Amino acid sequence: MLEIQNITVKYNNSDKPAVENFSLNIKRGEICCLVGESGSGKTSVIRAVQGNLPGHGTVTQGDILFEGQSLLNYTVNEWRKIRGTEISMIFQDSGAMMNPVRTIGSQFVEYIRAHGTYTKREAWEKGVQMLKCVRLPDGEHIMNSYPFQLSGGMKQRVGIAFAMFFRPKLLLADEPTSALDVTTQAQIVRQMMKLREDYGTGIIMITHNLALAAYMSDRILIMKDGNVTDSGDREHILHNSQVDYTKKLLSAVPSAGGCYYV
Ligand SMILES: Nc1ncnc2c1ncn2[C@@H]1O[C@H](COP(=O)(O)OP(=O)(O)O)[C@@H](O)[C@H]1O
Numbered sequence: 400m401l402e403i404q405n406i407t408v409k410y411n412n413s414d415k416p417a418v419e420n421f422s423l424n425i426k427r428g429e430i431c432c433l434v435g436e437s438g439s440g441k442t443s444v445i446r447a448v449q450g451n452l453p454g455h456g457t458v459t460q461g462d463i464l465f466e467g468q469s470l471l472n473y474t475v476n477e478w479r480k481i482r483g484t485e486i487s488m489i490f491q492d493s494g495a496m497m498n499p500v501r502t503i504g505s506q507f508v509e510y511i512r513a514h515g516t517y518t519k520r521e522a523w524e525k526g527v528q529m530l531k532c533v534r535l536p537d538g539e540h541i542m543n544s545y546p547f548q549l550s551g552g553m554k555q556r557v558g559i560a561f562a563m564f565f566r567p568k569l570l571l572a573d574e575p576t577s578a579l580d581v582t583t584q585a586q587i588v589r590q591m592m593k594l595r596e597d598y599g600t601g602i603i604m605i606t607h608n609l610a611l612a613a614y615m616s617d618r619i620l621i622m623k624d625g626n627v628t629d630s631g632d633r634e635h636i637l638h639n640s641q642v643d644y645t646k647k648l649l650s651a652v653p654s655a656g657g658c659y660y661v
């Protein structure tokens with residue numbers, strides 16, 4: 400579905416790339432986590448896929464294919480058609496993406512109607528249903544709430560409900576649980592895994608938590624200074640890796656093995 404082919408990302412024509420020779424293929428229903436310390440290039444990879452590099456960031460080498468088509472050549476209009484529907488995003492702080500002076504419901508209805516043909520009432524009802532899917536059972540109440548009336552965990556669930564509404568083929572998640580307490584993190588992650596099961600969504604998720612990555616992913620890529628230093632399935636990363644940096648990351652995670660999250 401998604402093929403990232405040997406891309407290099409640079410900012411402001413700086414000689415030192417933020418990401419160098421990065422490749423990754425994602426099939427439908429597959430979860431891949433990018434793990435690495437701050438500044439290692441994780442967000443740059445996701446933003447390159449999303450066609451949304453900030454500032455003067457550019458992909459200077461390689462290609463990114465989505466269902467065989469180069470995303471690098473997509474026009475603004477082509478992006479508008481697939482962003483939020485076929486490819487969607489969850490951020491660390493979904494609340495920051497919401498309008499603070501409008502209810503969740505009015506924003507959700509607007510979002511749904513911008514991408515699909517629904518009446519206001521249909522959009523509202525579908526919105527409430529979707530909130531139930533992310534375990535916000537009192538959907539009507541949430542719809543009538545303002546963002547500030549919800550906890551961080553609830554806002555992240557609302558963010559996931561938005562992102563998953565159109566059953567995207569690809570979900571890009573940049574540290575979606577980092578700001579949450581451990582229990583809520585575990586719930587949100589399980590929610591994402593359930594949705595990929597129900598909808599066959601492929602997920603690229605960024606986290607600096609290797610235990611969390613091991614728990615949820617089919618594949619893990621470890622990044623450092625813009626390069627992939629190690630990659631493989633959970634078994635490889637947790638038990639068989641010979642890479643020193645991977646071992647160092649593992650030793651920093653007391654709950655490695657994922658039992659913390661089961
Ligand atoms: N808007 C930007 N302008 C210039 N350099 C940037 C910008 N965003 C990120 N970088 C640089 O790219 C590198 C990778 O950053 P980033 O992709 O944000 O890493 P991570 O998400 O792993 O923390 C860093 O060296 C960072 O300074």
Ligand SMILES: [Mg+2]
Nearest residue numbers: 438441442443
């Ligand atoms: Mg980042």
